[in-house]
Amino acid sequence: MIKAKHILGGIAALLAAGTALAAGPDIGQVVKQETNWTAIVMFAIFVGVTLWITKWAATKTKTAADFYTAGGGITGFQNGLAIAGDYMSAASFLGISGLVFASGFDGLIFSIGWLVGWPVITFLMAERLRNLGKFTFADVAGYRFDAGPIRSFAACGSLTVVAFYLIAQMVGAGQLIQLLFGLDYTVAVIMVGVIMMTYVLFGGMTATTWVQIIKACMLLVGATFMAGAVMFQFGFSPEAMFAKAVEVHAKHDAIMSPGTFITDPISAISVGMALMFGTAGLPHILMRFFTVPSAKEARKSVAWATTWIGYFYILTFIIGFGAITNLIPNPMDYFVGGDLAKGLKGGGNMPAVHLARAVGGDVFMGFISAVAFATILAVVAGLTLSGASAVSHDLYASVWRHGNVDSATELRVSRITTVCLGIFAVSLGIVFQKQNVAFMVMLAFAVACSANFPVLFMSVLWKDCTTKGAVAGGTVGLISSVALTIMSPAVWEASLGHPKGSALFPYASSAIFSMTAAFLVIWIVSLLDRSAQAAKERALFPAQLIRSETGVGSSSASGH
């Protein structure tokens, strides 16, 4: 069973986008560190600059369209960086490099899983999203469907994903700051909440986008420097680096091949599906497609995003091996009590931070710590904004007021929601302090691929899809993904503390079942739906098709 625990711990760790420190078995090792002033000063500079940008953005945020989509004035290149900023979480950076440090090859498996969803988004979704949507992905699904049920469902799907992701990020933030800056957990969580709310409340999408762009650039520059420094040590020969790593690592040659992270084929495929299609159902990522002026720019965004994210994952792989070759030979500096067996100071997610010190000294380590914190801020800002838009645009303006609402009122509702979400995130961040929240990101990905993605996909691409089918299938996907994930060993046993072997659902991810179920139910219910409403919706498909393929009549996103 130890092996099984390892597998699940590993998968949980790897899925923990943003919860770097909640990842895997290292949670117990989180100890408050000495106050790190270099990091705090660097971070203060980042916050200062971003708040100054927020002040500028506030002057440009006058309508609901400005708030949700920055007035549609973001270029493809900028949006690509911002998407990368949204996606390259602290877990990608600290978590994956930590996994490479611990097991070598296995870290690569999940980098790949996190990247391969992007081409699918590009080929099938990006352009259609841009042409059909205005502010939220519910606009896309709601184009020809009955607004009440489909938007209520889409808002539920979005808020579920946002809530799980947000809690995971907040807990990760608290622990990360405790580690890197030596600040108190509660102080850290409140600080993240307040800064994030300031960005979103005053600067809306414009400020959020620029925070993400700046953070993406800092992260790419920092990671490039580290990977470059490591490659330089080995005369830019990967073989030399691997040879040294195999020589010093306790697992020796085992780090050159896949280990124990994935064993049974169903889990392997299921995790693969969750990673690949989950990305196409994350509301904060989908929302970014409405910030660009045209389908052409939307495509450019994904091309740039994929390039930056892929490049970044290659860097994290090098950084992980660099940590092996730089840290293990110097146990006195980096390991607890100078003993390799006792693990790294600060826990298993620290290799990148320690390596930063090894190759760039204390100042560079401060920079990397500040980048890690900025990363969380940028991600929570994007999440909050997409949650706020689901409430104010879908639930309030479209369902409750039937679209009869002026932009100023809608904007006010989004701001109130932002404050509520901020308070919600901070409170739950504090409540869940001692919990292992890695599973919450798993839940977010499971719901995204089983509820949001099938509804979006079928409503856009299948002419016979109806409101009833989409809502029924989406709901089945939502409930089954949450239920199966909770009954899976990673949550039931590892997080909820039930005895080993008591989990009712034996696999690492629900996707293969819950996503399939969602598609099947959408298909069957739509086929059986003979109502007049269904006939009306099917009749609207040709017009939807033309708009989704050509952009004729699509929202300019420039507002009013």
Next chain:
Amino acid sequence: MKDEDIVERISKNPKFMQFVRMRNNYAIVLSILMIIVYFGYIGLIAFDKSFLAIKIGAGYVTSIGIPMGIGVLVFTIVITAIYVRRANNEFDAIKDEIVREASK
């Protein structure tokens, strides 16, 4: 001219459906290619780990699983770029032509 009229005219233009079919086929072929590459790699991890552990050559430490994995990352970037380049040039030109004809 109103958008509704343009939509009406486009729906009557046989070139439009032909264009949609052509582009969708291209997108589906590329998607399937991506899925084969990715699930092929995941399949090797699930069913044949020892294959990925084979060394790239006598006397080397690097296993073939590593360049293959990096290869999947690079493939992902390249296939996205190929689609976007073709869509932004060729496809958009055809689409613009169809919309222009309908707007006359």
